Amino acid sequence: MERTNIKQASREAFDWLAENRDQMDSNPRNFANHLITAVGELVVSRELVKKVMKKLMKDKIVTSNEYDKNFRRFESSSDEQLPTVTLISCLLQKNCAYFHVETM
Structure with missing residues (x-):
């Protein structure tokens, strides 16, 4: 690279x-x-957001409801509004139950 x-x-x-x-x-x-x-500062393309989210939903890391509330908006975002790697990471950590499971 x-x-x-x-x-x-x-x-x-x-x-x-x-x-x-x-x-x-x-x-x-x-x-x-x-x-x-x-x-972290790299912008994620619309197509890559879709592919990653599809995989995360298939693996039950992101629910369809979590996707609708937090990520679907990127499907129609302008190029200037596409998310960075850091934003996607933060949205996953804060809004997806998978990342809130307590460890014993």
């Missing part, structure tokens, strides 16, 4: 991810933090 015109923090996060791929399973929180720093 070409990494021109990106912020220093994003560049460093990309480098960290490249050097620490093996930590995804052993340290998922740290890995996720670097991943969101690296790609």
Whole structure:
């Protein structure tokens, strides 16, 4: 992937991810933090939003009601209103029951 015109923090996060791929399973929180720093500001295309949501609904991570309330609007959004990776992540975490399950 070409990494021109990106912020220093994003560049460093990309480098960290490249050097620490093996930590995804052993340290998922740290890995996720670097991943969101690296790609969080990227805009997600309308088509990719649809494909990702279809997969998340198929896997019962997002319900059809949660999709309708939080994600369907992106189907008709203008290009300037398409979500970033960070926005999709926040919407999933805050509005989908799957991510609110208590661990014992």
